[in-house]
Amino acid sequence: MSTEALKQLFAKSGLKFTNQRYLVYRAMAEAKDHPSAETVWRRVRVEAPAISLDTVYRTLASFEARGLVTRVPGGGEEGRFDGDVTPHHHLVCLCCGSIEDFTMSGAGLDDLPESVAAWGQPRDAQVLVRGVCRKCLCKMEPVKPESEKRRT
The missing domain is CATH 1.10.10.10 (Winged helix-like DNA-binding domain superfamily/Winged helix DNA-binding domain)
Known part of the structure; x- marks a missing residue:
């Protein structure tokens, strides 16, 4: 700009x-x-x-x-x-804290349930997905099944 x-x-x-x-x-x-x-x-x-x-x-x-x-x-x-103030959503990694944008159809203000309209006047809508990113998953130690934990 x-x-x-x-x-x-x-x-x-x-x-x-x-x-x-x-x-x-x-x-x-x-x-x-x-x-x-x-x-x-x-x-x-x-x-x-x-x-x-x-x-x-x-x-x-x-x-x-x-x-x-x-x-x-x-x-x-x-x-x-x-x-970026255009309508979009976010993926948040709980391990490293990285945040990535993503878009999806059917998740805007026009797609909100009627109960939201009854609540008041929404200004925007955002989906927040929290979890563990692929990069952090690759670094994690594999989880042993319960049966293997008892043997050691």
């Missing part, structure tokens, strides 16, 4: 364009790993060594409130963020 287009996006969202916001937004737009605020801070510090972690946290919170980034639920103790 060009700087001019980003200035217009910020203005439309009620944000003043600053270099720090630009760098945080660009870091989020380029990220595919659903980074934490601390990871974004480390990446942005390469170009803006004086930026504080608090500024990155506040900037991400401001972006989230305006729909410019989303927070990924289930990403562990530290908050994880996604610069």
Whole structure:
């Protein structure tokens, strides 16, 4: 996204364009790993060594409130963020903490049960699948059947 287009996006969202916001937004737009605020801070510090972690946290919170980034639920103790605000879902590994995007048909707002519409006014919908990724499964020691455990 060009700087001019980003200035217009910020203005439309009620944000003043600053270099720090630009760098945080660009870091989020380029990220595919659903980074934490601390990871974004480390990446942005390469170009803006004086930026504080608090500024990155506040900037991400401001972006989230305006729909410019989303927070990924289930990403562990530290908050994880996604610069892709198009409708999609997430796979979260409980071992390594990796988060991957996935899409599926029939899982949007139009596909929610009527009970959700009766609940109120949903803003978005996201499926979160938590488990163990293939990479971590390959590293795990195979589980012995109960019959083998008793013999040893």
